[in-house]
Structure formats: structure tokens, C-alpha cells
Amino acid sequence: MIDSHAHIYASEFDQDRDEVVSRALAQGIEQILLPNIDLDSIAPMLATEAAYPQVCRSMMGxxxxxxxxxxxxxxxxxxxxxxxxxxxxxxxxxxxxxxxKTYRTEQQMAFVTQLNWAKQRDLPVVIHTRDSIEETLTLLRQEQDGQLRGVFHCFGGSVAEAQAINELGFHLGLGGVSTFKNGGMDQVIPHLDMNYVILETDCPYLAPVPHRGKRNEPAYTQLVAQRVAELRETDVADIDRITTHNAKTLFKL
Structure with missing residues (x-):
């Protein structure tokens, strides 16, 4: 299994990072992918990748x-x-x-600029959207020339939004929100195209049930997989196999 989105370089893990990685491995999480957030996160992210070179892989953005x-x-x-x-x-x-919304224009510029980096370097993009799905899709449609690929991480939208994302050739990252009783994902996950689904935690945020409200960690990817399996009436091994294959293909792992 792959946790495709984890901030284990964050200070929340400074006291027990070794144990966190060990628990993930014990749960069958073979790789943990690290998204960057700003200039200050680069050094701790790269240090974490260097400390666990067989497990962690980093992104830049x-x-x-x-x-x-x-x-x-x-x-x-x-x-x-x-x-x-x-x-x-x-x-x-x-x-x-x-x-x-102060820097809305700057956010749009930064997004398009980084999409173009991805095209130039033949890399996937990992997309964060909040209260901005239509705006993000509009920009992505303008920039999609067949070269862009990637994932809308922490997906919590509708079936129609999922289909719009898939039509652009993009994956959906399912995490802790998938387990929330009031998240609405129980009505969405059964209808998703599993060829476009990968798993994530977004730790230390958005811990799945029964750890909701506490610090999230990569080992909990297993809980997300279990919930997806329940909602799709299949077994966890099937979800593990499909989502791991998808993540390995998308990120060329």
C-alpha cells in the first residue's frame, strides 16, 4: 500500500518519526510520498527522505x-x-x-506556472483545492494539452466532480474524509472509477475514524482502504492492489 500524501516531515512528528515509519511498514505501507508546501518545508522534507530512502519520496511545489x-x-x-x-x-x-481570497489572482498564476513546470519535466501534479473546484477545473481544462497528469488530493466532492476530474485524466486521492459519517463520501465512493483512485492520509491532518480529531499518520492508510472496501463491497486486498498499482504508475515509482 502507498500513502500518496503525507507530511511526516512536519514538527508534529519530530518526537517519534522512527516509530511512525515503523508502524506504517508494519501495516503494509511500503512507500510514503511527501508533498512540499513552502520554502521552509524543503529542508525538513529532504532530511526525512534521506533518513528513510527506501520508503519516502519527495515532491516540489x-x-x-x-x-x-x-x-x-x-x-x-x-x-x-x-x-x-x-x-x-x-x-x-x-x-x-x-x-x-486576497491573493486569488496570484494563486491562479502560481498554479498555472507550476502546471507548466510539470509539462516541461514530464511530472505528475498533486492538486489541493478548497472552495475552488470549478475554478481549478477551468484552469486545468485550459492547460491540459494531453501532457498533464496527476491527482486531486483529499477528494471529498460529488460523483459529477469526480467524473469531471477523471475526464481530464486525473486521479482522486482518498483519505480520512472517506471515513467520516457526515462526509458524504459513502454516497460517492461506490460510483468512482477505481482506475483513477489512490490512497492517502494527508497526515498529520484529517485522521480517519476512529482517530478523528487526533494526529493522523501513514499507518492509517489501512483504515481508509478498509472503508473504501466496505463501501464498494469488496475486500481490502483488492483495494490495496488497485490503488498501489495506480500510485506506482502515476508517480513512476
Whole structure:
């Protein structure tokens, strides 16, 4: 199994990172993929990858919540890293209008810029959307020339939104929200095209039931897989096999 989106380089794991990785391996999580968020997260992310080279693989990108008026300089610094290290994806990128719409234009520019990096480097993109699905899809349709591929991480949308994402050739990342009673995903997951589904935790955030509200960790990918299997009336081994294959193919692992 692969946790396709985990921030285990975050300070929340500084006291027990070894144990967190060990628990993941014990649960059959063979790889943990690390999305970058800003300039400050690069050093701890790369240090975590170096500490667990058989398990962790890193991505490079600028999260929309860290876009500000200094965006041109920040993007230049982020992009320079692609010449210094081998990353598996451009991420985590996207548009987030939940907290603040101040830098909406800058977020759009940063998103399109990073989509073009992905095209130039033949890398998948890992997309974060919050209160912005239609805006994100519109930009993606404009930029999709057959070269773009990737995943809408932490998917919690409708069947129609899932189909729109799939039509663009993009995957859906299912995580802890899939297990929430009030998340609505019990009505969506049975109808998803499993050829476009991968698993994730987004740890330390969005821990699945029964750990909701506590720190999330990669071992809990297993709980997401179990919930998806229940909703699709199949066994966990089947979900494991399909989603692992999808993640390995998407990220060329």
C-alpha cells in the first residue's frame, strides 16, 4: 500500500518519526510520498527522505495557502530545486479560497506556472483545492494539452466532480474524509472509477475514524482502504492492489 500524501516531515512528528515509519511498514505501507508546501518545508522534507530512502519520496511545489505578494521570487526559488534534486511530482499546488481570497489572482498564476513546470519535466501534479473546484477545473481544462497528469488530493466532492476530474485524466486521492459519517463520501465512493483512485492520509491532518480529531499518520492508510472496501463491497486486498498499482504508475515509482 502507498500513502500518496503525507507530511511526516512536519514538527508534529519530530518526537517519534522512527516509530511512525515503523508502524506504517508494519501495516503494509511500503512507500510514503511527501508533498512540499513552502520554502521552509524543503529542508525538513529532504532530511526525512534521506533518513528513510527506501520508503519516502519527495515532491516540489508551492501550496496555495503560502502564496503572497512575493510570489514571483518564491516561485523562482522553488523551481530552482528541480535542478538540484530528483522529485517525483510537482506538488502540492492548487487553489484555496477557504481562508482568504486576497491573493486569488496570484494563486491562479502560481498554479498555472507550476502546471507548466510539470509539462516541461514530464511530472505528475498533486492538486489541493478548497472552495475552488470549478475554478481549478477551468484552469486545468485550459492547460491540459494531453501532457498533464496527476491527482486531486483529499477528494471529498460529488460523483459529477469526480467524473469531471477523471475526464481530464486525473486521479482522486482518498483519505480520512472517506471515513467520516457526515462526509458524504459513502454516497460517492461506490460510483468512482477505481482506475483513477489512490490512497492517502494527508497526515498529520484529517485522521480517519476512529482517530478523528487526533494526529493522523501513514499507518492509517489501512483504515481508509478498509472503508473504501466496505463501501464498494469488496475486500481490502483488492483495494490495496488497485490503488498501489495506480500510485506506482502515476508517480513512476
Amino acid at each position: 508551492l501550496h496555495p495557502c503560502y502564496v503572497d505578494s512575493n510570489i514571483t521570487q518564491t516561485l523562482a526559488e522553488i523551481e530552482a530545486w528541480f535542478d538540484r534534486h530528483n522529485f517525483i511530482a510537482v506538488g502540492e499546488i492548487g487553489i484555496d479560497l477557504y481562508w482568504d
